[in-house]
Amino acid sequence: MVLAFNWPLSFEQPVWLLLLLVIPAIAIISQRSLAGLEPHRRILAVIFRSAVITMLALALARVQFVRRNEHVAVMFVMDKSHSIPDDRRTEAEKYVRKVINRTARDDRVGVITFDGKADVDLIPSRGGDDQLGDNVGFGMTVRPDASNISGGVRLALAALPEGSKRRIVLLTDGNQNVGNIEEEIGAATASGVAIDVIPLTYSHDSEILLDRIVVPSQAAKDTRLPVRIIAKSKKPTRARLTLYHNGQAVPLPESEFDIAGNMQPTVRKTSVEVFSGGFHIFDARLTAIDQKADRIVENNRATAFSFVDEQGGVLLLARDDEKADHDLLLAALKREKVDVTLRTVEELSVDLNTLQQYGVVILSNLSADTFNEEQHKALASYVKDSGGGLIMIGGDESFGAGGWIGKPVEEVSPVNFDIRQKKVIPRGALAIIMHSCESPQGNDYGEKAAVATVETLSSQDYLGVVTYNWSVGGANWDVPMSLLSNKPAVIRKMRNLQIGDMPDFGTAMQMAVNGLLQAKSKGASQLHMIIISDGDPQAPSDAIINQMRDNKITASTIGIGYGGAHCFEPILIDIARRTSGDPRKFFRCTNPRTLPQIFIKEAKVIRRTLLSEEPFTPAVAQYDMQTVQGIADGPMPKLGGLVLTDPKADIIMPLVRKGADKTTDPLLAYRRYEMG
Template sequence: MNFQFTHPYYLMLLIPALVWVVWLALKSDVQVSAWRRWTGFWLRTVIVTALILALAGLQWLRPLEGMNVFFLLDRSDSVPSPQQEAARTLVNQMSEKKKKTDKAGVVVFGSEASIETAVNQAVDVEKIQAVVGRERTDIEGAIRLGTAAFPENGQKRLVLLSDGNENVGDAMASVLASRPLGVTVDVVPMGITRGNDVSVQKLSVPPKLKKGQVFELKIFVQADRAQSATIRLYRNEQYLGEQKVELSAGKNLFTFPQTLPEPGFYSYDVRVEAPGDLLPQNNRASAFTSVKGEPRILIVSSDPDADKELARALQSSRLETKLVGINGMPSTLGEMQSYDSIFLSNVAAGDLGRDLQLLLESAVRDFGVGLVCVGGDQTYAAGGYRGTPLETTLPLDMELDSKKVLPSGAVALVMHGMEFANGNQVARDCAQGVLAALGPNDEMGVVLWDGNEHWLFPMTKVKDKKALGRQIAGMNQGDLPSFQGVMTLAHEGLKKSHSNLKHIIVFSDGDPNAPSPSLMNDIVSDRITVSTVLIAGHAGPETMIWIADHGKGRFYPVTSPNELPQIFIKEAAVILKSAIYEDPFKPQLRASSELVRGIGATEYPMLLGYVATTPKPRAEVPLWTDKGDPLLAHWQYGLGRAVAFTSDAKAKWAKNWLGWDKYKQFWSQIGQWSLRRLENADFTTDVTVEKGEGQISLEALDEQGNYKNFLELVADVVSPKGEKISVPLEQTGPGHYEAKFPTKAVGSYVLNIKDIKDGKVRGSQVVGASVNYSPEFNASEPNENLLRRLAESGGGKVLDPDNLSDNPFLHDRQKTFQPRELWEWLLKFAILMFPLDVAVRRIQLEREEMQRAWRKVRSKIFFWQGVPREPEAEESLTALLARRDQVRSTQTAASEPNPDLFRPEKPVVLATKDIFAPAGEQESETAVADHPGVATKSKEPDKNQPVSTTSRLLDAKRRAQKRKE
């Protein structure tokens, strides 16, 4: 048997404890018999030993059979899809040779790791279901997840199937950390060698330029061998030209002179083409720069022609203004940086999308760009702003005051199972988007088919969004055969609703049969509208178009799941039009502000409509409507300024304003107030990206060229998806500062480096860097050296995938043990032995008492009476006293005493010896007859009969009384 200790250092107490027990046994002055002394000594020795072993954490190692194996499958872009499929097949083949006691599981990894299947005895991976990012390889995360997911018992082995081209984390550190836990690591090399690879390492452009300044565009190209290539150059997506170049093996540098005569934002894109290059993904790079000039304003309008008067009003104050449609909205944070303020005129949240809204929020908060939202029937609550980054940025809240009662809306979602990858999850996300856009007084219900047509939850107020969101998260709809049943349920639910606006949204791929014309007529007659969203349609759009046309709604043909959330937000806004008031009113001036300076309270013309909102606590609201709703509000949001005007600036609601003589002044003052206010800091900054990490290197000099030391510099880094992190720069030398930041996403990273003093930003500099392609395409061959070192450090081996006998379940099997904790049993044993030790030393029992106790135990527990004993010769004192009382009661009850009551029938000879008489003296035997005062015995006691202590005492008492008489 095998044992081990969890706290072996407690064993050092064992010898001193036993010495103490021996000393105590020798020095004790307790007067006990020898056998008790030695029995107590050994009991105390056993108790002390048990306690020390319990403290040391004694464990019994029970032998176990079986091995636990986790296969780690690399699903990143650097591993070709055929090899990923081959790896899945190899897992099944290797698992076929495992023993019945063995278990296997699968972990897939890329940018992150995910458990495909936990370790179990049945292994058959038909298809990989887990979804992980493919643009990075994080071997460390996979090893750590596999190590943590192992069961406690059995041999543990990881099998890594990868090309070894890690670009996130440290795989070697995770292997070394797993070794003390008994985990070994085998590797199976994957990947291919791509010869003749040409890649663009970097495109360098100065981040800021002056108007007309000449600069050089630098292109760094890496080539595996010397060959010819063609470099093509683009600026703002416009082709500038191409040039034939000769590449040498290794790194190459090419420069192109450029000049930019006009202010603005400029993006450059370079592409290299080389014959025989098998990996085109790494053949391009991009960078951006901006040319500063006069302040610039961008107007993004849903109807540019109707907003020309607004553009002319801003241009009248010498503000360079550009008017574009929704498609002209800048798609990157870098493009937004070229404008000092952005106007949104009647733009719905669904027209921008959440990612673009996040970038716009970051531009205002982190880079000081101004934002002015001009209202209309597609803005604020009516445009689905509720719960979006736009609502966060603006000084208005889309939730209305509880005192204001507006018509409510109701929407029913008809959810159909999608047959494209992850389709049901996309549907859940869309339903969550609709839920987030609705107000607490609106109603929502979800109808689906999962074998039966039923409500996921019926039409209900959306006050508790968390509870409804949990139900949507567990929704698992199926591929329904016909729209008739589910749309009938939606129609019946909306008919019972008391909402003023009712809407149905049908989400499908177009497979089900169309509802009947009579049902559509009933829906429309009940003032319910129907819109349809066709996703990845493969049965033709006719059915979905027909439903939308007859339901007086809109039809959306969607080719990408990324478009769905925006569409659902726009459709949810259909029932939010109740927030619009279209009654003429005169603006009311209630507070002074820079935005309305010089305009009297009575000078404002009538407006014909607005969207009801609620001001946020920190917002300034100079203009109000006649119903007590905010008309003009503004505030400081981060480094930028945001303005909200709840009416519009065109002929629909501001018809009377277009001819107003102060129309231009009003909008010019708003535009001037919203402009970026930060002063540019004069730093020399370089930003590079290497191995999935960005590096900032900054030199700070004053006007005389002296180093500026001990500055408090912070870089706000915004990713291509609008996610922001703040990174402090540390001084590493005179006037030199450095910092690092993660770059997991592919695209442009914009950095705002802020110079902070006394908690205030006194200057900033905006720079950028680009991750042109996934680092998965940096390496042209597998990293076999890393794989070999991982196997050596992990105590495993490099497996040959072509040799099926080279199996992780077969080589280097070891006997493993399951530890069983014994400290609790040892403690219980010591507790039970302690009373026995005390009893042996302190309790002394006579043999007669022990026999009597044994008889009682025997009769009570074992129900065994034993052989009947002869009655004892004497009675106990208690029995004698009871007899005396009985006799006295009899004498008292009799009318006359009977003189012969105590007279014996025959004379009794009393022959006894006074035990108190002097030695040698003996009484003579006397025959006594008819003498009432003399006690007699019927016969001489039997010498063989044992005499009790009570009998001897009674005899002595009688003899003493006789002598006295």
């Protein structure tokens, strides 16, 4: 026979109960130590000592009186979202009703259902009523396209009564798309509530769904927003797509398309033009051509939102010495009620946040060296990512002639700034002399600046780089003077330059002069030399300087170092003054990070070959009412020249210059690029 005791006591640290083993030993010892006492007093003393040890052991073991309750409280939490097929939902409801009807009288049971929102369908109620389950209504869906399992569990934890064994029974397919169930599981564990899961499994052999629609979260007014719609299907099938923008159907080139199958994403792309500010709602809906290919129609719809900013007016950026030349343009814009602001780059912090305050930015004959690298990226991002409009007005400091070749703005422009297709244009030739600099990282910055210069030159120009290297016998062509037809190869060479400390300028300058004259014999008309040095080599001879002046070879010099201690300026100033006639062609560079802008600025000398100063009358190539209305109807004014560019594909080019050889050069061109 087995005896079972249901003790009402529990101990947090029962190991201390071992002290009770000391009591028999105390009783034996007390028989001797208390032998002189009367028997009844001796017994009382032993009992008292044993009681003290017993109470000490119980205190250390942290005895607790436990009132046991064998009653159970259960909350059923059932998924009613539309991802559960109707037959599986009906089976789950029957199961819950059956269990409720069989619940014991002293137990409690309740029901919570959820989709995107959780509701109590039966508060925790006593069992013993075989009709209780039949009265559970399993309420109507509120947000059937969502499944918030965590919300259902959270509500169940709050509804479970204290004083019973608490348990949650969760019936779901596990497809949660709202909330975080892991957090609620942690809360249930901390509260001592067990969670049992009854998975509602099912299988759809054929099913399509619209996974999501993607639009930019922010955009500018009067721009075209890219829209990406992602669909999935279990099997390859064909479907019809409908897109709504603020409740209006959007025309699609092809509304029907094939979905790949195997739940692989199939992406459809389009764009929508927005003309007003505020929130814009995009609603996409998917319909299977074969209705048997789709079991759950509720997952065939997706929405997305975009906030369209009411951008400000027009920002006109100009050089300080040309601000007065824009009176006619400013008057014309204001006459058309355009809010225009004229600023110089020095007056304004040109960054993306500043540019986004305007709807259009006009660059009026500004060279690339006016901006640093981060500002170049901001100008391009303003168009691509923020939906801004960018206008570049031509001039001797604009487009390729202004050093914009290879800059981020060229990517968003409707024209290429480099001329690759024209066979006969004036060429330039540039020789760079690199001398080692004693300032920290000076050589490294010099190489980076030279690379930046190469990227801004035309592929029709000549370039050569002279360095001093003892291992090859002194001054040598690290990059031989040749056409820049393969810029990547030249840049790779320049990133591996070995720059030594040359004893004199004369040898390297004579080599550079010979290379420039060789380029001149092949058609180069603009000849220029850039020397970067700390100024300590011996000065060149008068013969070399005279040869440069006789052949119209100009030079710019850049001193890099820390004042007189590491940079000897007089020789560099003298070379610039005697060859270019201007001592300001010497640049003192105390911060090597500014080298790229200096190089780009001085390389403009040879990029003047991209300027065509032959007078011409503009011709209309494409009649575009938005841009040439009022111009094309009357006689065109004669222009004195333009900057040569090369049109890209898929642009609108209303005005051109027509040549005698029937070629055309862009005069006015525009296009949409990504968001701008």
